[in-house]
Amino acid sequence: MIRSLGKKKQSSTTSRKIFILLAICCVAVATPFSFTGIAVGLPAISNTLGGSPIQLNWAINSFLLTFGSTLMAAGTLADNYGRKRVLLIGSIIYGMFSVCLAFFTINLVWFDLLRAFQGIGAAAAFAGGFASLSQEFEGQQRLRAFSIVGTSFGIGLAFGPIVAGWLIATFGWQAIFVLTATLAVIAFFLAMVFMTESRDPEASGLDWKGAISFTLALSLFTFGIIQGPESGWNHPFVVTLLIAAVVLFVAFVMIERSSERPMLDLSLFRFPRFLGAQLLAVAPSFAFVVLLVLLPIRFVGIEEMDEIAVGKIMMALSAPFLILPIASGYMTRWFTPGIICSIGFAISAIGLYWLGHFTDGSEIDTLIGSLLTIGVGISLPWGLMDGLAVSVVPKERAGMATGIFSTSRVAGEGLVIAVVTAIFSALTSGNIEKVAGKNASLVAQRLVTGDIKEALVLVPSVEKADLHQVYSKGFSTLMFLLCGITVLTALFVFIFLRKEVDTVEE
Incomplete structure (x- = not known):
């Protein structure tokens, strides 16, 4: 009888943890989908709402900016006032502004403002959910939970363009935000019912x-x-x-x-492994995430492909995320996480170099091979990053560790996308300056945001094929630059993280 009751209690606990994990996975999928999905929808959103190139840039960056800049504060609030409470409040804010974006958008400026508020809600839900993992799971279960949630984030990131392409082609761009609102509602109710409240007993306010x-x-x-x-x-x-x-x-x-x-314990940066964990957070931004923004814009806006066709091509970049992040966890039986991560970035660098040879009119098989190589490379470290991020701080500071790592990752994504877009614009402007003159900068910005029709209006004397060539040349140079950065990343990750975990003590 006692044994039977024990089994029932254990089964109940297991079921509760599964639902908690599902709630956090909903947040982990919805958050990256909120900006990779928008990349596919930019041309359609621009057709509906109008707007300038800089306003279109803010359609992505306003979310990334508020999300990345408030994550550390949200992590601290979660430690102070309750991880469950912050997750629930964040889910409400995120879901509410997702609904506003779908049904109450007036113009592109209003759209950008709503996106900024959506990012604040996402930061609270994300930080509260990730901080809760360290309290709800122990030992190997904890490592597996972080691996599953990290993989969920990667799936939302990688498959965002594919799902968004289908939604846009079938229902319109507003469907993107209906989906994110639905995920927020699921996360809210699962967390409210199954999650227990926890906080840092030594916390002293924000x-x-x-x-x-x-x-x-x-x-x-x-x-x-x-x-x-x-x-x-x-x-x-x-x-x-x-x-x-x-x-x-x-x-x-x-x-x-x-x-x-x-809010940020600067003493942690004295530890090489902690520095390595932050580098891991930023590295996928320039080795992978920028492609989730640049490629759909190129395919839809410059190559003038339909959204569903773009989704099929992007599958090559995303498919490895279904298997390899979890497989890399098993590979740690034979190799340290640092070695696996550095090998992954080296493979990604090969793919970026290969992609740099993709010019206008290239064979599609060449493109798919390079995207698959990049996807394989970046998938290997993905399932290990979140566990590494919290393994170097005491359990009670999990919210801070999550906040720092997530801030490095998301703020890095926002900054890298902004910087890479600026570099791409400068490269394109330099290539067309001879024929466009003082309009070179404006033409480059239109091309980088996928608006080739408006670019042709600005330089009516230039043929469309010439603009394609200018764009391709700038794109190739950018890929070679990102390849070099990724090679250096692989080297530094190997140096900082090649040894086994050494937990930082307070």
């Missing part, structure tokens, strides 16, 4: 000075990077934005060093 200075610094820096190609890098407004961002970043570091309970 570091408001640190949160405000960091958020403003990241916002101004991203704004400056996005505004630079349009206004010019020597424009007083752009220069002021970038200088102000640097000053605020310095102020943030000084605030955190003097705080008794900082």
